[in-house]
Amino acid sequence: MTKARRLRLRGPKSRLERFLTWKKGPLTTERLAIFLIIVLCYINAQMILAIYNENNYIEQEENNLPHIDLGFDVNPIAQHEADKEAGKEDSERQVAMLPVLSEEIATHVEGDPVITGLCPSQVTCPENHVHIYAESGPRKAKVCLNGNEVLPAWKTGRGINLVVINSERVTAGSVHNFDTYQNPGTDMVDILKNLNDDRLVVMVAQDEASAALSAEAKLTIEKLGSTLIHDLGWRDSWAFIGQVGITSVSPYEALKSSLDSSTWPDPVAISQCIPNKIDEEEVLASSRKEFCATYDNYGEFCKKTWTVPQPIAHPGEQLLTSTFPIAIIAGDRGSYLRQVLSAFFKAPGFVPENVIVFQDGYGLETFAVARQFGIRLVRFPKTDSKNHKEDTFNHADHIATNYKRSLDALWSMYPNSEFVFIMEDDLIVSPDFFDYFNQLVPVLRADKTLFSASAWNDNGYGHSAKDPTMVYRTEFFPGLGWLMSKKFWLEVVEPSWPKCCQGYSWDLFMRDVLKGRGLDTLYPDVSRTYHIGKTGANVFNQFFNGYFREHALAKDSHYKLEGLEKLGPKSYSDLLADLISRAKTVDHEEDPCDQHFISEGEDLLVLYYYQRDSRESKQALAIAGCLNLWNVDKVRGMFNGVLRTHYRGNQLLIVGSMTKYGKKYMPSNVKPIRIAKYKDELDAGQ
Numbered sequence: 001m002t003k004a005r006r007l008r009l010r011g012p013k014s015r016l017e018r019f020l021t022w023k024k025g026p027l028t029t030e031r032l033a034i035f036l037i038i039v040l041c042y043i044n045a046q047m048i049l050a051i052y053n054e055n056n057y058i059e060q061e062e063n064n065l066p067h068i069d070l071g072f073d074v075n076p077i078a079q080h081e082a083d084k085e086a087g088k089e090d091s092e093r094q095v096a097m098l099p100v101l102s103e104e105i106a107t108h109v110e111g112d113p114v115i116t117g118l119c120p121s122q123v124t125c126p127e128n129h130v131h132i133y134a135e136s137g138p139r140k141a142k143v144c145l146n147g148n149e150v151l152p153a154w155k156t157g158r159g160i161n162l163v164v165i166n167s168e169r170v171t172a173g174s175v176h177n178f179d180t181y182q183n184p185g186t187d188m189v190d191i192l193k194n195l196n197d198d199r200l201v202v203m204v205a206q207d208e209a210s211a212a213l214s215a216e217a218k219l220t221i222e223k224l225g226s227t228l229i230h231d232l233g234w235r236d237s238w239a240f241i242g243q244v245g246i247t248s249v250s251p252y253e254a255l256k257s258s259l260d261s262s263t264w265p266d267p268v269a270i271s272q273c274i275p276n277k278i279d280e281e282e283v284l285a286s287s288r289k290e291f292c293a294t295y296d297n298y299g300e301f302c303k304k305t306w307t308v309p310q311p312i313a314h315p316g317e318q319l320l321t322s323t324f325p326i327a328i329i330a331g332d333r334g335s336y337l338r339q340v341l342s343a344f345f346k347a348p349g350f351v352p353e354n355v356i357v358f359q360d361g362y363g364l365e366t367f368a369v370a371r372q373f374g375i376r377l378v379r380f381p382k383t384d385s386k387n388h389k390e391d392t393f394n395h396a397d398h399i400a401t402n403y404k405r406s407l408d409a410l411w412s413m414y415p416n417s418e419f420v421f422i423m424e425d426d427l428i429v430s431p432d433f434f435d436y437f438n439q440l441v442p443v444l445r446a447d448k449t450l451f452s453a454s455a456w457n458d459n460g461y462g463h464s465a466k467d468p469t470m471v472y473r474t475e476f477f478p479g480l481g482w483l484m485s486k487k488f489w490l491e492v493v494e495p496s497w498p499k500c501c502q503g504y505s506w507d508l509f510m511r512d513v514l515k516g517r518g519l520d521t522l523y524p525d526v527s528r529t530y531h532i533g534k535t536g537a538n539v540f541n542q543f544f545n546g547y548f549r550e551h552a553l554a555k556d557s558h559y560k561l562e563g564l565e566k567l568g569p570k571s572y573s574d575l576l577a578d579l580i581s582r583a584k585t586v587d588h589e590e591d592p593c594d595q596h597f598i599s600e601g602e603d604l605l606v607l608y609y610y611q612r613d614s615r616e617s618k619q620a621l622a623i624a625g626c627l628n629l630w631n632v633d634k635v636r637g638m639f640n641g642v643l644r645t646h647y648r649g650n651q652l653l654i655v656g657s658m659t660k661y662g663k664k665y666m667p668s669n670v671k672p673i674r675i676a677k678y679k680d681e682l683d684a685g686q
Contacts, residue, residue, distance in 0.1 A: 120144065120271060128277075129276065130145060136206065137206070138237070140206065141161040143161070160177075162188065162192075166199060176188070185217035200243055225242035225243060239253070239268050241274060246278060287371060291372060311345055312346065330366055337357065338372075340423070347429050347430070348557050356377070356409075358379075399506060419485050427455075430529070430554040436554070444485065446568075460551055462552050470562065476634075477511045576653070591626075593675070605647075607653070609656060614656060622675035624643070640661070641655065
């Protein structure tokens with residue numbers, strides 16, 4: 001040994017050397033044991049301290065979460081506080097199980113002692129099946145394959161725990177943990193998108209898995225067969241078994257929520273023999289059987305001969321509108337939603353993957369209907385209305401809230417879409433719905449003063465709608481099935497949306513905003529949607545019979561829309577002037593409320609109503625009532641004081657006497673019409 005080496009050995013002793021040679025005695029087994037005990041005690045103390053600090057951290061963060069992109073504008077704490085306020089809705093959300101799960105699993109989810117945290121022993125499955133046990137809870141996530149643990153505790157963590165299983169070889173291919181409380185799950189998305197077809201995917205949540213989970217991650221999990229991933233909320237227990245390449249839904253999923261945001265729910269677990277290849281037809285058949293045994297009033301839908309409809313391709317080139325996402329704003333009216341979805345499947349160009357049903361509340365019937373059609377559904381906690389702007393607008397707050405968060409979520413899911421469709425769960429579409437809007441997209445792109453195109457004509461009744469090729473321009477926003485651009489959502493609507501809860505009806509808000517900015521809407525002479533809702537927040541049977549039942553709906557799958565080049569603000573004004581100048585003036589001495597006021601025909605007619613100034617429309621509203629047009633609150637469909645419609649086969653223009661058209665074209669010997677019951681009010685200046 002060299003001198004330098006000897007010097008290094010004789011140098012200053014380390015703390016460890018000094019401890020092991022305490023009192024200059026030799027290194028003994030007893031001293032080594034004491035040392036190891038001290039080290040283990042230190043490690044245990046650090047672990048206990050870490051757990052204590054984590055718990056404190058979570059409790060401190062509950063009421064002060066950082067802003068994280070949730071895919072839509074809902075804070076998880078606020079969501080659960082809303083759940084707590086909702087009462088009945090919470091009880092419905094306690095356990096969300098797919099109908100086809102066995103009775104054993106449903107009991108299992110409800111907290112049966114079978115959730116022991118141990119892998120099940122002595123499991124026997126049929127050929128080409130594997131047994132999977134998947135458990136999710138606040139402090140533990142566990143996955144077992146054929147009785148053997150494949151997700152040990154030391155590999156789990158907060159967020160989503162993932163196990164990929166090769167069912168043919170009966171092996172667990174890879175195990176991952178993604179802290180989706182703090183991270184959006186980008187790495188998880190990359191892994192899931194690159195898995196081989198038919199791989200079984202087991203996902204279990206531990207602690208908190210929803211706060212930062214991105215919309216992209218949710219959509220990726222949804223494509224594996226999940227129907228509850230969009231419901232995953234703050235600290236929820238969630239277990240899911242899906243498969244790569246599945247085209248419908250997986251029946252193996254469980255979700256449970258806590259009523260109190262400061263606590264965790266009970267664990268959930270799935271314990272099933274899973275086929276190597278999930279039989280989607282069997283899943284859907286079993287699901288529908290369960291659905292029809294549970295819910296009434298579904299007639300043909302529940303007959304054995306019913307099958308899931310197939311979308312119809314458009315006979316020409318692919319429609320641009322077939323690529324736009326469709327938001328269906330829904331409550332819990334499953335029988336209506338069934339009719340809405342059935343009509344969509346009959347419209348050429350419909351793509352089911354583009355539809356998302358956004359449900360206000362956790363009613364299970366709507367969830368079940370969407371699932372029968374393989375349509376995505378996102379559910380939000382119900383927001384009850386606290387006050388109302390007017391008594392007629394009941395539940396204005398929760399409807400407006402559902403619209404806002406639904407559109408936020410939709411744009412989050414489809415950030416690159418130029419346009420989106422906004423529908424409701426009681427609007428059935430015409431066969432040419434997508435073809436109609438496809439012809440209007442170039443017009444919307446070219447005209448920056450057009451906010452949207454609507455499928456609905458408020459005045460489009462059987463006696464007042466005739467030509468499905470005609471399109472009108474209006475300052476009034478009709479709603480009831482409309483196409484809106486992302487540009488206008490970001491620049492006009494979203495920044496102005498009123499905060500909850502001011503009792504403000506969402507459609508009144510839209511009309512006020514658009515009117516203030518001079519933005520117009522296109523709408524058809526013959527509607528492309530039909531309102532089937534006889535009951536709702538602001539609709540009752542008598543109102544439906546008076547204002548919706550007799551509406552006309554386009555019948556064919558294609559109409560070439562005429563005059564699209566004349567829909568710009570100036571060109572449309574010029575078109576009105578031309579029509580008014582050529583129109584035959586009706587007899588203004590006759591009472592417009594008389595049933596013989598205008599006879600059947602095919603003439604171009606004009607009627608002038610009394611105004612004190614160009615903005616007044618009280619007499620127009622009265623005349624609309626006489627002609628059995630829409631006459632609730634205000635005249636709908638006007639442009640520059642002119643209402644354009646059909647009446648008994650004739651094309652009719654209802655023109656204000658003080659508008660620029662009335663001043664120029666009303667004959668000097670004609671007195672504008674004044675309905676008697678409003679005459680005194682007008683004379684009094686009311």
